[in-house]
Amino acid sequence: MVEWLKRARDAHKFVSSRVEFDPQIGIILGTGLGRLTEDIKAIGEVPYEEIPDFPVSTVESHAGRFIFGHLSGKRVMAMQGRFHHYEGYSMEDIVLPVRVMKLMGVETLIVSNACGGLNPLFRAGDIVLIADHINMLGDNPLIGPNDDSVGPRFPDMYNCYDRDLAHMATEVALQRGIDLKKGVYVALAGPNLETAAEYRMLRILGADVVGMSTVPEVVAARHMGIKVLGFSVITDMGLPDAMEPMSLERIIATANRSEPLLTRLIGSVVERMDL
Numbered sequence: 192m193v194e195w196l197k198r199a200r201d202a203h204k205f206v207s208s209r210v211e212f213d214p215q216i217g218i219i220l221g222t223g224l225g226r227l228t229e230d231i232k233a234i235g236e237v238p239y240e241e242i243p244d245f246p247v248s249t250v251e252s253h254a255g256r257f258i259f260g261h262l263s264g265k266r267v268m269a270m271q272g273r274f275h276h277y278e279g280y281s282m283e284d285i286v287l288p289v290r291v292m293k294l295m296g297v298e299t300l301i302v303s304n305a306c307g308g309l310n311p312l313f314r315a316g317d318i319v320l321i322a323d324h325i326n327m328l329g330d331n332p333l334i335g336p337n338d339d340s341v342g343p344r345f346p347d348m349y350n351c352y353d354r355d356l357a358h359m360a361t362e363v364a365l366q367r368g369i370d371l372k373k374g375v376y377v378a379l380a381g382p383n384l385e386t387a388a389e390y391r392m393l394r395i396l397g398a399d400v401v402g403m404s405t406v407p408e409v410v411a412a413r414h415m416g417i418k419v420l421g422f423s424v425i426t427d428m429g430l431p432d433a434m435e436p437m438s439l440e441r442i443i444a445t446a447n448r449s450e451p452l453l454t455r456l457i458g459s460v461v462e463r464m465d466l
Contacts, residue, residue, distance in 0.1 A: 193336040195283050198244060199290035205242050206291060210235035212259045214268035215466045217289070217297040217417070218457070219408060221304035224424065224446055225254055225271045227454045233260035239272070246284045248272035257288075263462035268292055275404055277382035282332035286411035293341075293415045299356070299464065300412045301420045301457060305446045306402035307384065308425040309394045310374060315428055316449050317372050318456065320360055321352050321421030324406050325377040325398055332407045333414055342414035351413055356420040356460070363459045369452050374399025376423055378406040387431035400425060420460070424449045 212234060220227055238256045240247050248255035254271040261267065270288050274280045289300065308315065337344045357373075364371035377398035379385065385393070385401060393401055400423045409419050426445040427437045 193338050195290070195335070196338050196341060198283070199287060199294060202242050202245055202287065202291045203294040206237050206257065206295070209237050210259045212266065212268070213296045214259065214266045214292070215296070215298065216265055216267045216461060216464070217292040217300045218267055218269040219273055219300070219302045220269060220271055221273065221404065221424070222443065222446060224303050224305065224450055224453060226450055227457060228258050228269055228271050230454060230458055231258055231260040231262045231267060231269060233258055235259045246274045246280050246287065248274065249278050263458050265461050265464060265466060267461070268295055268297060273404060273408070276328055276330065276380050277403060282330050282334070282407055285407045286332040289408045289411045289417070290415070293417060297417060299418045299420070299466070300408070301422075301460070302405055302408055303422045303424070303453065304402050304405045305426045305442060306376065306400040306423040307427050307429040308400055309390060309429050310399040311430060313372055313374070313399065313425055313428070315425050315445050317425045318369065318449060318453055319372040319374050319400055319423040319425060320357055321376045321405075321423055322357065322373050323352060323375045324409065325375060325396060326406045326410070327377055327379050328406060329380060332411045342416065346414045348410075348413060351409065351419065352421050353418040356418060359463055360420060360456065360460050363463060364456055367455060367459060369456050371456070376405060376421070377401050379403060384437060385429055387434055390429040391431045401429060422453060422457070424453060
């Protein structure tokens with residue numbers, strides 16, 4: 192057995208011993224977006240720090256725990272806090288929770304993040320439906336030994352962000368009066384924000400928003416056959432000719448202002464899912 196699979200099974204065994212539950216949907220909550228858990232009718236939680244050989248969130252606003260319960264009538268498993276490459280974690284660390292989700296029974300993953308806006312038609316506070324991504328992290332969670340029982344050596348990224356789920360989210364947003372943009376997410380390692388020249392380059396490459404997460408989890412999820420729906424909340428604009436100073440406090444504050452809309456959108460989408 193490859194080491195990453197053994198590690199995932201060990202974590203799964205521990206989590207299952209703490210919470211007897213078979214989630215249908217996995218949810219990853221990004222920076223400043225952890226309050227969706229208040230809408231989950233929780234039946235249990237497991238702090239990351241209690242799971243043997245498991246990473247621990249070090250970023251402000253990332254609580255660092257799995258929450259299990261019901262959201263809009265569906266069984267969910269939510270990550271309140273994720274892991275990033277810039278924290279010093281390996282790709283194996285970053286995607287370990289997603290692999291545990293798969294072992295728990297998750298077949299659909301909803302992933303969210305806070306990001307910088309690149310498209311001049313967008314603005315801070317906008318919610319963006321992720322249509323595709325560009326990996327500029329310089330690493331990939333599938334590098335190394337593969338286990339064919341989990342997923343193929345060369346997984347196809349066709350329909351990476353599930354079109355049916357994206358269509359559903361678009362319909363729900365229209366019905367709820369939520370302005371939902373659509374765009375391409377690019378992931379960089381961070382932790383520094385980008386320079387004006389880098390923002391200009393990323394826009395030329397076709398990216399609409401930029402962040403420091405999400406791509407590894409999505410790649411691992413697709414490797415295991417999990418369907419993915421992704422959302423970004425724009426917390427600041429990276430317009431190279433109109434840049435201004437930015438801080439984590441401002442980023443979190445903007446994410447917090449948009450969070451109620453994203454929470455309502457995700458809850459409504461989950462309600463409509465036919466699982």
